[in-house]
Amino acid sequence: MKDFAKLFADLDETNKTNEKIRILKAYFMYVPDADKINTLALFTGRKPKRQINSTLVKTWAMELSKIPVWLFEESYQVVGDLGETIALLLPEPEGSQDKSLTEWIAEINNLASLKEEERKLWLVSSWAVMDRQERFVFNKILTGSFRVGVSQSLIVKALADISGLDASVLTHRIMGNWDPLHFSFHDLMQEQDASDDISRPYPFCLAYPIQETSTQVKSAEEMELALGNPEAWQAEWKWDGIRAQAIYRDKEIFIWSRGEDLVTDKFPELHRFMMDLPDGTVLDGEAICFSGECPLPFNVLQTRIGRKNLTKKILTESPMAFIAYDCLEYQGDDIRSMPLKYRRSILEKLHAESPHQDIFRLSAIVGFSNWKDLYALRLQSRENVAEGFMLKRIESVYQTGRKRGDWWKWKVDPLSVDAVMIYAQKGHGRRADLYSDYTFAVWDGDKLVPFAKAYSGLTDKEMSQVDQYVKRNTLEKFGPVRTVKPGLVFEIGFEGINQSSRHKSGVSLRFPRILRWRHDKKIEDADHIEVLRALLG
Amino acid sequence: MTQPLLQFNDKGIYCAAGDFYIDPWRPVDRAVITHAHSDHAYWGHKHYLAHSLSREVLYYRLGEISLETLDYEQETLINGVKVSFYPAGHIIGSAQVRVEYKGEVWVASGDYKLEDDGLSTPFVPVKCHTFISECTFGMPIYKWQPQQKIYDDMNQWWKSNAAEGRTTFIAGYSLGKAQRILQGLDLSIGKVYLHGVIANTNEALERNGIHLPEAQRVTPELVRESARGGLVICPPSAVGSIWMRRFPAVSFGYCSGWMSIRGAKKRRAADRGFVLSDHADWEGLITAIKATECESVCLTHGSTASFSRYLREQGFDAYEANTQYGLEEEENNETILEEKG
Numbered sequence A: 001m002k003d004f005a006k007l008f009a010d011l012d013e014t015n016k017t018n019e020k021i022r023i024l025k026a027y028f029m030y031v032p033d034a035d036k037i038n039t040l041a042l043f044t045g046r047k048p049k050r051q052i053n054s055t056l057v058k059t060w061a062m063e064l065s066k067i068p069v070w071l072f073e074e075s076y077q078v079v080g081d082l083g084e085t086i087a088l089l090l091p092e093p094e095g096s097q098d099k100s101l102t103e104w105i106a107e108i109n110n111l112a113s114l115k116e117e118e119r120k121l122w123l124v125s126s127w128a129v130m131d132r133q134e135r136f137v138f139n140k141i142l143t144g145s146f147r148v149g150v151s152q153s154l155i156v157k158a159l160a161d162i163s164g165l166d167a168s169v170l171t172h173r174i175m176g177n178w179d180p181l182h183f184s185f186h187d188l189m190q191e192q193d194a195s196d197d198i199s200r201p202y203p204f205c206l207a208y209p210i211q212e213t214s215t216q217v218k219s220a221e222e223m224e225l226a227l228g229n230p231e232a233w234q235a236e237w238k239w240d241g242i243r244a245q246a247i248y249r250d251k252e253i254f255i256w257s258r259g260e261d262l263v264t265d266k267f268p269e270l271h272r273f274m275m276d277l278p279d280g281t282v283l284d285g286e287a288i289c290f291s292g293e294c295p296l297p298f299n300v301l302q303t304r305i306g307r308k309n310l311t312k313k314i315l316t317e318s319p320m321a322f323i324a325y326d327c328l329e330y331q332g333d334d335i336r337s338m339p340l341k342y343r344r345s346i347l348e349k350l351h352a353e354s355p356h357q358d359i360f361r362l363s364a365i366v367g368f369s370n371w372k373d374l375y376a377l378r379l380q381s382r383e384n385v386a387e388g389f390m391l392k393r394i395e396s397v398y399q400t401g402r403k404r405g406d407w408w409k410w411k412v413d414p415l416s417v418d419a420v421m422i423y424a425q426k427g428h429g430r431r432a433d434l435y436s437d438y439t440f441a442v443w444d445g446d447k448l449v450p451f452a453k454a455y456s457g458l459t460d461k462e463m464s465q466v467d468q469y470v471k472r473n474t475l476e477k478f479g480p481v482r483t484v485k486p487g488l489v490f491e492i493g494f495e496g497i498n499q500s501s502r503h504k505s506g507v508s509l510r511f512p513r514i515l516r517w518r519h520d521k522k523i524e525d526a527d528h529i530e531v532l533r534a535l536l537g
Numbered sequence B: 001m002t003q004p005l006l007q008f009n010d011k012g013i014y015c016a017a018g019d020f021y022i023d024p025w026r027p028v029d030r031a032v033i034t035h036a037h038s039d040h041a042y043w044g045h046k047h048y049l050a051h052s053l054s055r056e057v058l059y060y061r062l063g064e065i066s067l068e069t070l071d072y073e074q075e076t077l078i079n080g081v082k083v084s085f086y087p088a089g090h091i092i093g094s095a096q097v098r099v100e101y102k103g104e105v106w107v108a109s110g111d112y113k114l115e116d117d118g119l120s121t122p123f124v125p126v127k128c129h130t131f132i133s134e135c136t137f138g139m140p141i142y143k144w145q146p147q148q149k150i151y152d153d154m155n156q157w158w159k160s161n162a163a164e165g166r167t168t169f170i171a172g173y174s175l176g177k178a179q180r181i182l183q184g185l186d187l188s189i190g191k192v193y194l195h196g197v198i199a200n201t202n203e204a205l206e207r208n209g210i211h212l213p214e215a216q217r218v219t220p221e222l223v224r225e226s227a228r229g230g231l232v233i234c235p236p237s238a239v240g241s242i243w244m245r246r247f248p249a250v251s252f253g254y255c256s257g258w259m260s261i262r263g264a265k266k267r268r269a270a271d272r273g274f275v276l277s278d279h280a281d282w283e284g285l286i287t288a289i290k291a292t293e294c295e296s297v298c299l300t301h302g303s304t305a306s307f308s309r310y311l312r313e314q315g316f317d318a319y320e321a322n323t324q325y326g327l328e329e330e331e332n333n334e335t336i337l338e339e340k341g
């Protein structure tokens, strides 16, 4: 635990990517394998189950801190994080401990069999032997709120460097349903894949945007110049749903969203078609609402996702379908390294054989013989309830993550980014009592840099939800402005973009506006500053 | 009806019996100054009284002023009111002001800390009836570690930066923090440079007879590349400036009590945060207040509402006062001076 607490502190104390990788590598080389896999689990969001609820943790910490409840609450307001507040307020430690991370996690898991009084005794005596940093990290693990400012790709990079395994292989192996009790570091590092997790998805292949601004739209000629012969490319509409991977293995189905959430239960309509696929099939596609032959706009899907229970009403109002565009596994074989045209032929065969053509849909290939035609067609995207085109090289393999060159998204309204809200301010007039003016940020390495302010674009209902969020997640107040805990992602549209030395981000946007609230995205999924810089041309 | 010996009005802390102010923020005839920080020592008063070790810094910061000085525990009479200074341990020359009239004693703390920082004369508790205390860090989440621990971390960090060919920057207020940082540095690691404002402040302190470790002023002529491996002490306002960006491979640390909160550190976007404060922490404040054996305590700076409520619940007669203190340095004169430095 000492090593892990130090790792966390060290990572906290640098903003430099290379330095983070160096710290991670040094840690992974030093700690025992069991700690390695537990660390990996924590860093990829696989937290141990919460055994004591935060209210009890808080109550017991309050008793120990010997300060009045209101003062504890005010301290919490200032600090903005419960685990940290407790770490700061507990009395000085009476001793020290040298249990490993793995041992502590085992103790946390053991709490399930203990009575409340025993849990309390355990927690109080655990705190008594930890220093402030250990307590902080421990509290975060205990309350299930562990988060680290290190992207998964950095951890993978560090592990790849020390193991000699390919980063894309590791990225794949750490996906899906595994836990450190049943999947060891040794399993992870095997030459041959040792996992028996049938739910495990493949890392998604992600597209780069074709860079355009409103004053610099790519002409057909420029597309020709950039991408070459149209015959080497396959064009499909870019659907406005949720990217998903549909898995059918050993008579079990799993649906994963791009954010690596298991969403099988959210889309019951898709289950039947998946059960009728041949065993050992994995499809990549878009989960999207359909009415008859027509895809419905994203907000229909969004409303559905927002609901806790799938009532009959919702199921009738927003029925789901799956638009498949790739096949990653066929008859139990990983076929990602086969060219797209081959994978497509398999996909078409699977589709033709499916008795559920209304649910299992094929992403149609849009025929074009020159870029001029496609350019003209793209302007009809909105009529097709699409966001533009996806362009995929016919000979391309299915890549891991975002790699430049083979997959491009060519949006009809290309000027948009996914951004994280970080500051909020009350509005004027009708909105005077609501936090309705927001500042948005994109990632710059591991930091969020503000780049635009926007206030229009949300419905009144959404605005009051955001208002609630702001009030509950304020980190700091500067006059009328609140610094908000990063947590909400929005798609921000704009008319143009300019270089700006006055702004921290180095860019200024023309007419930024909120296009929509991306409930389906985590803050890690927000765009990076490079996306904006690239738009500068 | 007798008036309180000291009262808060829209200009500062006023002593009606002696017709003078302590740390006034609007121009007055007679100002008694606890210390030279810009939120306590404003420009424009007719006459100043301060501790002798504040003399040169006050002249440097405020120009030609009419200034009279006292040493610690030396007494003077202002219109029949006894006024004397006691060490506050905050920065060099910082003082608590003891005011006595007809047997009643009030003490205005200015800013203070309890730890002996090796530079300023250590804090001394002064018995009084009413204690006007700062409480910048009057929340139980603030607990300081001994300064040597912080210095060790700082030197360790500098050493590893130097090994990687980086230029280390540490930001802290130019009066007080900067000298503490300088004092704590292990000069065998490399060369230390000072931002112009800090170099000026140090020169002022030296004119006052304070001896400080040798360090080089950053001048326009300095070849920035030669600072690689060295350490530059700069005021917070210089962080992120073009001035700072001209140095090669900068790694920057921020030095302040606020750094004890993870979120505050993140917002500074500092590579490192060092929790080094010139103010008392929670325990320090309570210890100091108890030691005065005061009947009433009046709170200024920072968490006045929470801290006074807490003290009241503990049986103190505590209340908060509205002042203009606490806008320490940062956005005040530093930015203007920076242009020259």
Ligand SMILES: [Zn+2]
Pocket: B035, B037, B090, B111, B328
């Ligand atoms: Zn001060």
Ligand SMILES: [Zn+2]
Pocket: B037, B039, B040, B110, B111, B301, B325, B326, B328
């Ligand atoms: Zn002050």
